[in-house]
Amino acid sequence: MFKFSLEHTDPNSRARAGLIETDHGKIETPIFMPVGTAGTVKGVHQHELKEEIKAEIILGNTYHLYLRPGMDIMKEAGGLHQFIGWDRPMLTDSGGYQVYSLSSRRKITEEGVKFSSHIDGSYHFFSPEKSMEIQRDIGADIIMAFDECPPFPCEYNYAKNSMELTHRWLKRCQDYLTKTEGLYGHSQALFPIVQGSTFDDLRRASAETIAAADCPGNAIGGLSVGEPAEEMYRTTDLVCDILPKEKPRYLMGVGTPVNLLECISLGIDMFDCVLPTRNARHGLIYTAEGRMNLRNAKWKSDFSPIDANSTASTSRFYTKAYLRHLIHSGELLGAQIASIHNLAFYLWLVKEARMHIRAGDFASWKDKMVKQLDQRL
Amino acid sequence: MFKFSLEHTDPNSRARAGLIETDHGKIETPIFMPVGTAGTVKGVHQHELKEEIKAEIILGNTYHLYLRPGMDIMKEAGGLHQFIGWDRPMLTDSGGYQVYSLSSRRKITEEGVKFSSHIDGSYHFFSPEKSMEIQRDIGADIIMAFDECPPFPCEYNYAKNSMELTHRWLKRCQDYLTKTEGLYGHSQALFPIVQGSTFDDLRRASAETIAAADCPGNAIGGLSVGEPAEEMYRTTDLVCDILPKEKPRYLMGVGTPVNLLECISLGIDMFDCVLPTRNARHGLIYTAEGRMNLRNAKWKSDFSPIDANSTASTSRFYTKAYLRHLIHSGELLGAQIASIHNLAFYLWLVKEARMHIRAGDFASWKDKMVKQLDQRL
Numbered sequence: 001m002f003k004f005s006l007e008h009t010d011p012n013s014r015a016r017a018g019l020i021e022t023d024h025g026k027i028e029t030p031i032f033m034p035v036g037t038a039g040t041v042k043g044v045h046q047h048e049l050k051e052e053i054k055a056e057i058i059l060g061n062t063y064h065l066y067l068r069p070g071m072d073i074m075k076e077a078g079g080l081h082q083f084i085g086w087d088r089p090m091l092t093d094s095g096g097y098q099v100y101s102l103s104s105r106r107k108i109t110e111e112g113v114k115f116s117s118h119i120d121g122s123y124h125f126f127s128p129e130k131s132m133e134i135q136r137d138i139g140a141d142i143i144m145a146f147d148e149c150p151p152f153p154c155e156y157n158y159a160k161n162s163m164e165l166t167h168r169w170l171k172r173c174q175d176y177l178t179k180t181e182g183l184y185g186h187s188q189a190l191f192p193i194v195q196g197s198t199f200d201d202l203r204r205a206s207a208e209t210i211a212a213a214d215c216p217g218n219a220i221g222g223l224s225v226g227e228p229a230e231e232m233y234r235t236t237d238l239v240c241d242i243l244p245k246e247k248p249r250y251l252m253g254v255g256t257p258v259n260l261l262e263c264i265s266l267g268i269d270m271f272d273c274v275l276p277t278r279n280a281r282h283g284l285i286y287t288a289e290g291r292m293n294l295r296n297a298k299w300k301s302d303f304s305p306i307d308a309n310s311t312a313s314t315s316r317f318y319t320k321a322y323l324r325h326l327i328h329s330g331e332l333l334g335a336q337i338a339s340i341h342n343l344a345f346y347l348w349l350v351k352e353a354r355m356h357i358r359a360g361d362f363a364s365w366k367d368k369m370v371k372q373l374d375q376r377l
Numbered sequence: 378m379f380k381f382s383l384e385h386t387d388p389n390s391r392a393r394a395g396l397i398e399t400d401h402g403k404i405e406t407p408i409f410m411p412v413g414t415a416g417t418v419k420g421v422h423q424h425e426l427k428e429e430i431k432a433e434i435i436l437g438n439t440y441h442l443y444l445r446p447g448m449d450i451m452k453e454a455g456g457l458h459q460f461i462g463w464d465r466p467m468l469t470d471s472g473g474y475q476v477y478s479l480s481s482r483r484k485i486t487e488e489g490v491k492f493s494s495h496i497d498g499s500y501h502f503f504s505p506e507k508s509m510e511i512q513r514d515i516g517a518d519i520i521m522a523f524d525e526c527p528p529f530p531c532e533y534n535y536a537k538n539s540m541e542l543t544h545r546w547l548k549r550c551q552d553y554l555t556k557t558e559g560l561y562g563h564s565q566a567l568f569p570i571v572q573g574s575t576f577d578d579l580r581r582a583s584a585e586t587i588a589a590a591d592c593p594g595n596a597i598g599g600l601s602v603g604e605p606a607e608e609m610y611r612t613t614d615l616v617c618d619i620l621p622k623e624k625p626r627y628l629m630g631v632g633t634p635v636n637l638l639e640c641i642s643l644g645i646d647m648f649d650c651v652l653p654t655r656n657a658r659h660g661l662i663y664t665a666e667g668r669m670n671l672r673n674a675k676w677k678s679d680f681s682p683i684d685a686n687s688t689a690s691t692s693r694f695y696t697k698a699y700l701r702h703l704i705h706s707g708e709l710l711g712a713q714i715a716s717i718h719n720l721a722f723y724l725w726l727v728k729e730a731r732m733h734i735r736a737g738d739f740a741s742w743k744d745k746m747v748k749q750l751d752q753r754l
Contacts, residue, residue, distance in 0.1 A: 039702065043709040045691065069677065069702045076678045077698065083680075085694055300446065301453045314422065317462055321454065325416065325446045332420040332709060 002141070002189035002216045004248045010356075012363035014240060014267035017354045020217075020248055022141040023186035024081065024089045027056045029248060029269040030353055032260065032346040033091060035277065038064040039084045042277050043332070043339040046085050052312040053343045054351075057089040057141075059272050062134050063098030066124075067117050071137040079139030079184045091272070092140040093252075094131045094193075097149050097221075108148060110165070128172035132180070139184045144219065145173045145192040152197065152226040159197035166195045167209050174213065189216035191250060194239050197222060198231045207242035217270075218243045219250040224259070224273075233262055240267035257286055257349055257373045261366045264353050276346050280338035283327035286345045290375025294324040294338070306337070312344035379518070379566035379593045381625045387733075389740035391617060391644035394731045397594075397625055399518040400563035401458065401466045404433045406625060406646040407730055409637065409723040410468060412654065415441040416461045419654050420709070420716040423462050429689040430720040431728075434466040434518075436649050439511050440475030443501075444494050448514045456516030456561045468649070469517040470629075471508045471570075474526050474598075485525060487542070505549035509557070516561045521596060522550045522569040529574065529603040536574035543572045544586050551590065566593035568627060571616050574599060575608045584619035594625040594647075601631045601650075610639055617644035634663055634726055634750045638743045641730050653723050657715035660704035663722045667752025671701040671715070683714070689721035 001023070008017040020027040034041045034049065036058045041049060049055040060080050069083075077083035080090060099106055099115045106115035112127030131146035147166040150159050170192045182188045192210045196202030210218055220239050223232045236251060243249050250270035251263050260271055276286065283294035287307045292299065302320040310316055314337050326334030349369075356362040378400070385394040397404040411418045411426065413435045418426060426432040437457050446460070454460035457467060476483055476492045483492035489504030508523035524543040527536050547569045559565045569587045573579030587595055597616050600609045613628060620626050627647035628640050637648055653663065660671035664684045669676065679697040687693055691714050703711030726746075733739040 038706050038708060039699070040708050040710040043713070045710065045713065046694075047691075064706075068706050069698070073678050073698060073702075077680055077696075083696075083702075084699055085696075301450050303454055303459075314424075317423075319454075319460075319462075321446070321450065322416070322461055325450075325460075329415050329445050331415060331417050332712060333417040333422065335709060336420070336422065336713065 010362040013265040015362045017357040022089045030264045030350045033272040035059045037061045043336040060092045062095035090140040091142040094144040094146040128169040129176045132176040147193040154197045163195045191217045191219045193219045193221040207239045217248040224254045276342035277339045280342045281335045290377045292377045299324040315341045387739040390642040392739045394734040399466045407641045407727045410649040412436045420713040437469045439472035467517040468519040471521040471523040505546040506553045509553040524570045531574045540572045568594045568596045570596045570598040584616045596627040653719035654716045657719045658712045667754045669754045676701045692718045
């Protein structure tokens with residue numbers, strides 16, 4: 001069963017160290033969750049996620065998995081854990097975000113969303129009940145409520161109506177889950193999602209509604225969609241102030257290493273983002289000393305390790321010049337090495353944050369790290 | 378220094394088991410050499426080449442490495458072994474084949490070949506001396522003579538003139554190597570290349586000329602370029618009959634698992650081919666029981682391991698249904714898993730062939746395997 005224990009709170013910020021327990025094992029928070037879109041973290045083997053990256057939980061995308069391989073195969077496989085060979089915790093999103101961002105044609109009604117597949121144009125319908133049904137079929141340990149994620153910028157009235165729809169849909173998600181059981185013998189915890197764009201009164205109202213729904217954990221959606229970082233921090237701060245302390249807080253789709261540290265200090269416990277892997281494929285590499293664009297000529301004869309301090313053995317083994325050559329030549333191995341590197345760095349960063357929260361010096365460490373991380377090497 | 382010891386010859390065929398020794402270690406023959414075009418076997422980590430695939434030697438392509446990263450970086454790195462982090466034997470081709478197959482504009486003269494880069498259209502010139510110079514810069518343990526590889530089909534007179542040019546170029550390669558030394562303190566063995574298209578008298582003449590050049594090993598080029606398999610076997614047979622027994626024989630660019638076994642039985646010791654990795658990326662998987670096209674719907678809910686008998690742990694860990702999903706979805710991990718699988722299978726196959734040659738039952742084992750390998754699963 002899902003359980004969250006709040007272990008430490010930083011004296012000089014709202015940063016927290018906690019522990020999530022699921023039927024597939026424990027997750028120490030704050031945590032970053034690598035995104036395994038279609039049942040794979042792009043370019044990374046499952047054993048590398050465990051041994052090199054030290055991932056404690058990974059994400060799957062409901063929209064992608066619903067379209068491919070489809071739920072018949074998913075159920076026959078015994079769920080996503082079995083299908084991909086991952087025995088640690090997993091989280092799935094609701095499918096909503098991809099419907100809004102990937103599908104070219106979609107129609108939102110009270111009942112749900114009709115959309116056409118970005119793969120073959122075929123029409124499909126997601127409702128709160130359908131999203132829950134699919135997430136039952138996938139079988140992640142943490143599942144997300146079906147929401148509407150409004151674009152940025154967004155009219156006040158659109159944001160308000162959308163938020164209220166998201167709240168009504170949450171009730172339907174909860175009702176569906178109450179009436180059904182997980183398919184694979186392990187429990188599934190529902191996280192509802194705070195919406196309200198960047199309007200403070202809407203965010204407050206949404207946070208209160210979500211808090212009152214009394215779910216095992218809570219998420220903040222609709223951020224990192226194009227708004228300035230300061231808006232994101234302000235909204236996160238405001239929402240964290242309302243969401244209950246005794247439950248984990250998940251900020252969806254965020255962000256850069258600096259975003260992670262700033263939002264940890266505001267009280268966020270969980271993050272996911274495609275940034276580390278997407279940027280890796282384009283040669284942008286994060287280290288504790290700053291970021292490197294390996295496409296730059298300055299790295300072409302730098303035969304030092306990619307990152308001598310990396311927790312990933314591949315980042316200590318291969319050189320910057322070699323990785324630059326691979327990225328420059330469009331070689332698969334470049335994407336592989338860089339993806340492992342960035343994810344290992346993100347996991348190192350949240351683990352380090354956790355250590356400093358427990359040691360009581362998170363706030364000063366964070367200020368120092370934010371300056372370092374912002375450097376361009 | 379380069380050394381070849383012929384250990385066993387099969388009583389019922391010309392199959393041989395031998396041992397090549399180089400300054401970077403030993404190679405048991407017959408051997409398959411994975412192709413690391415631009416300093417990387419596509420989709421495969423160096424540690425996977427060693428631990429999963431059990432590669433004893435890999436190839437680099439002179440043409441690709443010359444264009445990217447270029448010889449300045451190569452020399453600064455201390456050669457290709459250092460640049461990519463591979464401490465076992467390596468072989469480079471002469472660059473000629475890619476000039477003919479990749480460059481859209483090229484002009485062959487007695488002096489050499491002027492060609493334009495397939496990357497940026499810039500003009501370059503390869504001569505026998507230039508190819509040797511580049512291969513000195515790269516520093517592989519085995520380097521190839523600069524030849525012209527005529528297309529198939531090919532006019533008799535073109536093939537004859539081309540072959541004679543290749544022979545004259547060999548002399549220039551040898552002269553260049555005599556006057557120069559390797560850059561990195563280890564020795565480099567030159568293999569010359571038999572040409573002559575599919576004309577028996579030309580192949581005989583070429584084999585005699587190449588044999589008389591008295592190099593440490595000999596190669597057969599200009600095959601597997603579109604001619605029927607029977608032509609390839611006939612030509613290989615004819616050439617192997619002339620090339621000296623006490624030196625390794627390398628059949629360039631060949632081939633399917635069946636091609637390997639048939640040509641081993643004709644006396645070939647070394648192979649390279651992009652087929653196992655290229656086919657892997659398209660979902661064609663080789664096993665001892667036959668080949669599978671994972672794009673076929675029949676595998677979509679087959680949750681058995683890709684190959685329970687594979688020497689690669691990833692092929693025993695992941696399922697056919699999962700690999701099919703990855704290939705079908707165009708995911709990098711699909712190419713990675715399938716590439717490791719096919720290469721591990723090729724290395725297993727030649728190791729198995731070697732075992733049967735040593736046991737004296739290669740010919741009967743080969744006949745049985747060829748039937749199995751030809752099955753479509």
